[in-house]
Amino acid sequence: MYGRVRRMAEPGYLTAAEAAEELGISAATLYAYVSRGLIHSESGDDSRSRRYRTEDVWALKRRKQNRREPERAAEDALHWGLPVLQSGLSLIRDGRLYYRGHDVVDLAATRSIEEVCALLWAGSVEAELPDPELLDLGGDEVLLRRIKAPLTLMEMFQVHLAVASARDTAAYDMRPPAVRRTGMVILRLLAALAAGGRQSRAGIAEVLQRRWCPKNEAAVDLLNAALVLYADHELNPSTFTARCVASAGATPYGVVTAGLAALQGSKHGGACERADALLREAPHERGAHQAVAARLRRGESMPGFGHALYPAGDPRGALLMRLARERCGGSKGFAVATALADAVREFMGEHPTVDFGLVTVCRGLDLPASAPLALLALGRTVGWIAHAIEQVHDGRLIRPRARYTGAQPVRS
Numbered sequence: 001m002y003g004r005v006r007r008m009a010e011p012g013y014l015t016a017a018e019a020a021e022e023l024g025i026s027a028a029t030l031y032a033y034v035s036r037g038l039i040h041s042e043s044g045d046d047s048r049s050r051r052y053r054t055e056d057v058w059a060l061k062r063r064k065q066n067r068r069e070p071e072r073a074a075e076d077a078l079h080w081g082l083p084v085l086q087s088g089l090s091l092i093r094d095g096r097l098y099y100r101g102h103d104v105v106d107l108a109a110t111r112s113i114e115e116v117c118a119l120l121w122a123g124s125v126e127a128e129l130p131d132p133e134l135l136d137l138g139g140d141e142v143l144l145r146r147i148k149a150p151l152t153l154m155e156m157f158q159v160h161l162a163v164a165s166a167r168d169t170a171a172y173d174m175r176p177p178a179v180r181r182t183g184m185v186i187l188r189l190l191a192a193l194a195a196g197g198r199q200s201r202a203g204i205a206e207v208l209q210r211r212w213c214p215k216n217e218a219a220v221d222l223l224n225a226a227l228v229l230y231a232d233h234e235l236n237p238s239t240f241t242a243r244c245v246a247s248a249g250a251t252p253y254g255v256v257t258a259g260l261a262a263l264q265g266s267k268h269g270g271a272c273e274r275a276d277a278l279l280r281e282a283p284h285e286r287g288a289h290q291a292v293a294a295r296l297r298r299g300e301s302m303p304g305f306g307h308a309l310y311p312a313g314d315p316r317g318a319l320l321m322r323l324a325r326e327r328c329g330g331s332k333g334f335a336v337a338t339a340l341a342d343a344v345r346e347f348m349g350e351h352p353t354v355d356f357g358l359v360t361v362c363r364g365l366d367l368p369a370s371a372p373l374a375l376l377a378l379g380r381t382v383g384w385i386a387h388a389i390e391q392v393h394d395g396r397l398i399r400p401r402a403r404y405t406g407a408q409p410v411r412s
Contacts, residue, residue, distance in 0.1 A: 012312060013051040014123050015044070022057050023064075033060065055093070085243075085398065089120055089386050090232040096311045099232060105319050108225040112384065113204050116228050117187070119179045120386035130181040130293030134188065134199045153370045154264045157190055157377065158257050164189055165253035172251055176389050182252040183385035190256075190381060194374035204378065212367050218364050220326050223375065225323055226358055229316040230379030232386060238262035238269070239383055246388040247398040259384040263377055272372040276359045279337055289341035292347055304356030305344050313351035320357025324364045333363030 013245040014022065020030045030052070034041045038060055057311060061379070090099055097104040100119055107116055111125055118127040151159065163184070165171060171182045192199040195211035202210075205224035213219045232239070242259035250258070263269040282291040307314045321341065328334050337360035341352050352360070355372075362371045391398075 003394050012054055014054050014057055016050060016052065019052040019057050030295075053094070054319050056166075078357070084235070084400075086394075087235075087387070087390060089383070089390065090234055091308050092234060095310050096315055097233065100263060104229060105315050108228040108316075108319060111228065112378070113224055113227040113231070116231055117184070117382050117385075120231060120382060121183065121389055122350030130177070130184055131201070132181050132185050134185075134201070152264075153194065154260055154269075154377065156193055157260055160189060160193055161186065161253050161257050161260075165251060168253070171253055174249070174251070174392055176392055179252055179385065179389050179392060184257055184346070185262045185379075186252060186385070187378065187381055190378055194370070194378060208371075212371060213365050216365065222320075222323055222327050222351055222361050222365065224300075226320065226361060226375045227379040229320065229354055230358075230383075232380075232383030236268070237265065239387055242384040243387045243391055244398045246391040247396065252385055252388055254389045256381055256384055259380065260377060263373075263380065269373055269376055271303055271353075272358060272376055275353075275355045275368055276362075276369075276372060277358075278303050279333075279340060279359055279363060282340050284332075285335050285339040288336065288343045291340065292343040296347060302344055302348060302350065304353050304359065305341075305348070306350040307353045310351075311352075314353040314357075316354035317352040317357035320354065320361055321352055324357070324361045328361075331364045331366070333366065334360060337363055 003134070015408075016030060020027050023030070023033075030039070033039045034052070039056040041050050043049070044051045088100065090097060090104075091101075092098075099107060099116065100123065102119065102125075107119075111119075114129065115125040118129050118321070119125045121127075168182065168185065169183075170178065173179075173182075187204060188201075190201050191204045191207045195207050197207070197211050198292075200207050203224075205220045205227060208223050209220045209332075212223075235243070238259040241262040241298075242255045245258040246255045261387055267272075278291070278295075281294075282288045292302070307317075321338075324334050337356070341356065341360075344352075346348055355376075357370050358375060362375075377406065
């Protein structure tokens with residue numbers, strides 16, 4: 001992404017020679033950067049060698065480039081570049097994802113999505129969340145019948161949120177406790193819509209399991225893990241959109257509706273749909289190699305594999321693949337997904353992302369076609385509400401400037 005390095009000491013680290021070459025400096029200058037705390041260094045494979053964190057080397061290189069081209073630095077910040085605002089919610093470091101300092105893989109294996117809500121919304125898994133009354137959505141079906149065009153699940157979410165917003169005056173209270181209350185109302189509403197049933201006070205994962213696979217109680221843990229893993233991921237497009245809307249003073253309904261609009265994009269939530277389409281190209285295990293080879297010959301991408309922020313593999317995808325093996329490893333859907341993942345790893349050396357892990361879980365459990373995007377949207381809603389709360393504390397309007405490239409004013 002940023003350098004000329006051809007080989008790394010190991011994923012996430014560089015040798016001294018590689019780090020010095022990447023920065024265009026001498027070994028002595030490299031050691032000086034380490035002593036000043038700009039680059040993390042630790043012992044290598046033997047007592048005489050050292051290894052240097054790749055992330056730190058790239059960050060230092062970007063800083064040097066940004067000092068030379070400050071305007072370009074501001075523009076690049078919106079494209080996998082430097083952080084553009086502060087957040088205490090999620091951190092990606094050394095190939096791992098953390099929510100408020102907690103490894104997301106551990107959270108997905110040990111905590112419910114409600115506990116993760118408490119962590120992201122109130123700072124602790126032990127925090128008590130509000131338990132508001134369920135909204136009365138009587139009459140919504142009459143409204144929906146007037147919409148003659150068939151609605152996708154995301155559109156259904158947005159229509160119901162608009163109706164619920166009009167009836168929930170308390171949503172205009174933007175104090176953090178009130179935002180948490182509205183967030184729980186929204187989460188329950190969307191879960192009920194995804195499950196095609198009534199609103200319930202049961203756990204979100206349990207609501208989905210009862211509707212999608214009632215005979216498989218073990219599926220609750222799988223669905224819960226997927227929700228937790230999708231809750232937050234820095235300033236992805238939908239989260240940044242939601243945060244901008246929150247900064248303008250919109251209610252949580254507006255924040256979530258905006259997030260859903262961005263999530264509908266083919267380059268964002270569409271990644272799940274493309275990963276699912278890739279799976280459909282391999283109708284059985286024996287066809288996996290042919291499906292991958294055919295895509296490579298056509299010069300097409302391999303959706304659901306390889307992530308710019310996890311060069312050694314997405315830990316979220318790895319966890320979902322492992323859990324799917326444990327809970328539905330005997331299903332045809334899982335067998336095909338595993339064969340395809342093996343083929344991609346053999347041909348390209350890439351690992352499954354969380355999106356491929358999600359569609360593998362959904363195929364393994366034989367869930368409805370809408371399930372992957374529903375789980376993604378529900379999980380990410382937790383993060384959007386967390387960012388709205390954080391933005392309330394911040395209080396500032398997010399309003400970046402544009403670098404004008406059009407015609408210059410004509411002077412008469």
